[in-house]
Amino acid sequence: MIARGALHVSSAVLAEKLGLDPVLARKDLAMAGVPGKPRRGYPAKDLEQAINRALGWDNVIDAALIGVGSLGQALLGYCGFEEQNLSIAVAFDSNPGLNGLTIRNVKVRPPTDLPRLVSRLNIRLGILTVPSSAAQECADLMVRAGIVGIWNFTNVQLSVPKGVTVQNVDLAQSLAVLSHAITQK
Amino acid sequence: MIARGALHVSSAVLAEKLGLDPVLARKDLAMAGVPGKPRRGYPAKDLEQAINRALGWDNVIDAALIGVGSLGQALLGYCGFEEQNLSIAVAFDSNPGLNGLTIRNVKVRPPTDLPRLVSRLNIRLGILTVPSSAAQECADLMVRAGIVGIWNFTNVQLSVPKGVTVQNVDLAQSLAVLSHAITQK
Numbered sequence: 001m002i003a004r005g006a007l008h009v010s011s012a013v014l015a016e017k018l019g020l021d022p023v024l025a026r027k028d029l030a031m032a033g034v035p036g037k038p039r040r041g042y043p044a045k046d047l048e049q050a051i052n053r054a055l056g057w058d059n060v061i062d063a064a065l066i067g068v069g070s071l072g073q074a075l076l077g078y079c080g081f082e083e084q085n086l087s088i089a090v091a092f093d094s095n096p097g098l099n100g101l102t103i104r105n106v107k108v109r110p111p112t113d114l115p116r117l118v119s120r121l122n123i124r125l126g127i128l129t130v131p132s133s134a135a136q137e138c139a140d141l142m143v144r145a146g147i148v149g150i151w152n153f154t155n156v157q158l159s160v161p162k163g164v165t166v167q168n169v170d171l172a173q174s175l176a177v178l179s180h181a182i183t184q185k
Numbered sequence: 186m187i188a189r190g191a192l193h194v195s196s197a198v199l200a201e202k203l204g205l206d207p208v209l210a211r212k213d214l215a216m217a218g219v220p221g222k223p224r225r226g227y228p229a230k231d232l233e234q235a236i237n238r239a240l241g242w243d244n245v246i247d248a249a250l251i252g253v254g255s256l257g258q259a260l261l262g263y264c265g266f267e268e269q270n271l272s273i274a275v276a277f278d279s280n281p282g283l284n285g286l287t288i289r290n291v292k293v294r295p296p297t298d299l300p301r302l303v304s305r306l307n308i309r310l311g312i313l314t315v316p317s318s319a320a321q322e323c324a325d326l327m328v329r330a331g332i333v334g335i336w337n338f339t340n341v342q343l344s345v346p347k348g349v350t351v352q353n354v355d356l357a358q359s360l361a362v363l364s365h366a367i368t369q370k
Contacts, residue, residue, distance in 0.1 A: 083357075157204035
């Protein structure tokens with residue numbers, strides 16, 4: 001909307017575009033702390049800034065990726081994260097054949113280097129793209145190193161200590177729901 | 186579990202591994218139609234086959250991908266789909282610079298070719314990886330061509346006719362939740 005020249009945006013319009021309940025959208029937007037004007041809505045750029053600040057997107061977030069297989073390489077090559085200020089700063093893989101390679105400007109290192117690098121670079125976000133069988137072990141390694149948020153692309157339900165947030169993206173499960181639906185048609 | 190030599194699996198164990206309610210897991214597994222044995226559970230291979238059949242994974246599902254940008258290319262390069270018998274058979278992009286290129290064995294074609302190819306190849310599943318601004322238009326094109334399931338990687342809430350299933354994978358939203366959580370810590 002900003003790109004199209006909007007100076008103000010209303011919670012009602014945003015709710016409609018996002019398929020959300022208008023009351024919920026209004027309450028959520030109120031948390032951004034930007035005063036809205038009756039009938040006109042929020043000043044669009046101020047609101048965008050406030051949301052970015054609330055999401056931590058006003059600063060670059062460095063992430064560590066474990067598992068430089070097919071999905072890991074795909075994520076390393078995905079430019080869309082830059083828009084959200086996510087930078088994959090380091091990548092790890094236990095395959096000695098990958099160690100030392102540079103993939104999309106990120107050097108692949110052995111997992112034994114993880115604790116030292118995560119601590120030195122003060123990395124708090126980990127991206128988990130290892131095979132299921134290694135998922136919990138690698139998550140434990142990340143948590144011990146000080147990572148407090150894990151973006152989990154495996155199909156494993158990770159157990160993590162309180163205070164660590166896990167966000168699951170299970171592509172296989174998502175595809176399962178879809179292929180089941182079209183198989184029934 | 187099968188890879189580790191399990192001959193039988195119980196709904197209770199599966200529920201625990203997946204973090205699901207045991208009663209729900211038992212009811213879901215009953216739908217696979219494989220008789221279980223008290224105390225031993227289901228014969229593991231029979232259950233796997235029945236689940237694959239229920240999900241439509243016993244046959245290769247051909248998919249059409251629209252949007253060969255960074256994410257589209259990442260998905261074209263992701264080998265994990267093969268395990269689930271998903272094959273990206275055709276790819277489309279409106280960028281003339283990409284047309285005719287072959288990326289990971291898939292030739293990129295202009296969207297004007299979509300209706301003919303989707304119909305000829307009897308493709309029912311579409312993968313949407315275009316910029317948000319083109320999402321609805323491309324979804325409409327897919328639906329008109331006969332696609333009944335859309336795997337939507339854009340952040341747009343698509344409106345589709347009844348009978349078309351949309352499965353959303355919003356990486357940006359998922360990352361937003363996670364980066365918000367770690368920003369608060």
